Amino acid sequence: MSDTVRNDKDLHDRLADRITSQADEHESGARPHLRRSRAGLDRTRGRGTMAAAVGGGAEKILQAIEKAEDQLHKHLHDVSKGVRAMGDNHARNDKSIETMLNNIVNRSRAQDGVRDSGGIGKDRPDPTKGPHTVTLEWKPGMPKPAFERKATALQRLGGEGKLFKFKGKTEDYRDKEITKQYKGALEALIRRNHKDDPEFAEEAAGAARKMQPDHVNELQTGGPDAWRNLRMLDRTTNFDIGTQQIRPQIKNLPDGNPINIDIKWWPDD
DSSP states (O other): OOHHHHHOHHHHHHHHHHHHHHHHHOOTTSOHHHHTHHHHHHHHTTSTHHHHHHHHHHHHHHHHHHHHHHHHHHHHHHHHTTOOSSOTTSOHHHHHHHHHHHHHHHHHHHHHHHHTTOOBTTTBOOTTSOOEEEEEEEOTTSOHHHHHHHHHHHHHHHHTTOOBOOSSOHHHHOOHHHHHHHHHHHHHHHHHHTTTOHHHHHHHHHHHHTEEEEESSOGGGTOOSSGGGEEEEEHHHHHIIIIIIIHHHHTTSOTTOBEEEEEEETTTO
8 A cells, every 4th residue: 555545644534434424324234344344444544554454445446436437427428429338249248238328328318308498497597587595515424525526516517507496396307217227337347347356346336336326417406317417426415415405495496496506514614
């Protein structure tokens, strides 16, 4: 492990927060060494070499997930442009990935057709209304890098005029097969990338399985139900930002009302 990783306490703490959040969500049937992760992190967070080792392992898993997700987006982009993502000589598992990629792209196109040209509140905001500010607040238990990535992305989209109160019920618009197959393709890519180390491949795929494909621009704020609007996010941050924070702040807004985002870091900001 590099000296940089060993000496970067802030990195250790952020990685510990991330893996601890995932440990909170493990079901009772999770593998024993994963169930022990929280106890181990509580003992070692910020305490020198052992904490660095734990943080280094978490960093490797997160890097594996992020690399596979970047590959997934590239493959989906290629498929959407008519380029085959997998060659004829790939293994059967790659054929399965290619099938999922085609399904994700085709279903995303269908969802775009439902949304596009839908009018105010469907594909665009109401320009006659002033923006409403939604405050997003970091809370203990949320991995700070995950919260910051999600909140700043929404803040940027608000500044670009792309956030607004969606017209109708999002559950009537959403195609759950897109996120299901997105997650399945991601796990398959992780396993393919690390086929020479099956134990690590399963551990990384298992960590990805505990996360959720998140609509970066929430469906309730006018985001498309399409692969290009998806990124993996831990369950705690995803649920809290979308359901506990945004939803109650916009539920009484008129359809199409523009939305801006303010970010609050607990408890001092």
